[in-house]
Amino acid sequence: MIQLDDLDRAILKLLKQDARLTISELAERLNRPESTIHFRIKKLIEKGVIDRYTIILGEPLKPKSVVAVYIETEIPVIEDFLEKYINHITKTLSMLPNVLAVAKSGRNGIMALIGGETEEQIEKFVDDTIRTLPSLRRVEVFPFTSIVKGKDVIGFLVDV
Amino acid sequence: MIQLDDLDRAILKLLKQDARLTISELAERLNRPESTIHFRIKKLIEKGVIDRYTIILGEPLKPKSVVAVYIETEIPVIEDFLEKYINHITKTLSMLPNVLAVAKSGRNGIMALIGGETEEQIEKFVDDTIRTLPSLRRVEVFPFTSIVKGKDVIGFLVDV
DNA sequence: TATGAAAGACATCATGT
């Protein structure tokens, strides 16, 4: 395991909120010398605790409407088909810009996060692109009314 | 709407990959003067296209196992109860550190993303914390076998 | 809006406590 002390955690928390905080600003807020902050961040990156820095995109680029879709295929007699078919679907979905995220679920399930201008537009996309796939035994749409925790995950995921 | 040209898009794409790229590095890669890049980024922030800068946490802090859970409540006779109850559940879940994200779905549904060390541990958490809630008519767990698109959403969501 | 040049701020590193 990895062990982080309070200072590490405080640095991570501040950088999560605003990764452009300078070392001097961090040093001031946390009442530590700049050299210490610099050293800690260097270590956090080396240890892989900080994976990378990124930007979150804002309202202008975010889809107004988001749904989760669960897809489940039939289980074929030839098991080998299953994995190949699941791979095919996930890869196809992954290439589409309005598909924000895709995960395999179990052996024959897929969960996808899909964004669009309206819920109706997304429904149409699901009808045209997903429900037309062969050998599905279930397609269920979970429309997101509001995001309570992890709100800006959409701005994180959206393609530019 | 907002309109972005190729340069804007190129800047956003690079910053999404690595928000620590300096203006000079961006300028070099995109064959533009530093002042231009500086100006564009300033505008992108002003327009809200760039919402904020953040860090993605790495393996040491990421849960090894992740599931999505869909929760659906009964629809009570008194409609007002419904919203209050859904709010109560979402807020309770949001406070827990292993609950990575929570969204309301429709009027009586909740979708939550939950992380843990093993799938069994998460199952136990679902049994103890969610299935014990009153007036639920459905609790379904979708274990994530692998994430195909949006892989580092977990490192983005995880609490420090 | 784009650019070039200059000024100031910052990260980084070495050294020592």
Next chain:
DNA sequence: ACATGATGTCTTTCATA
């Protein structure tokens, strides 16, 4: 873990086109 100082790099600003 912290302090200090030296160095080079980067950001930021401003005047100009």
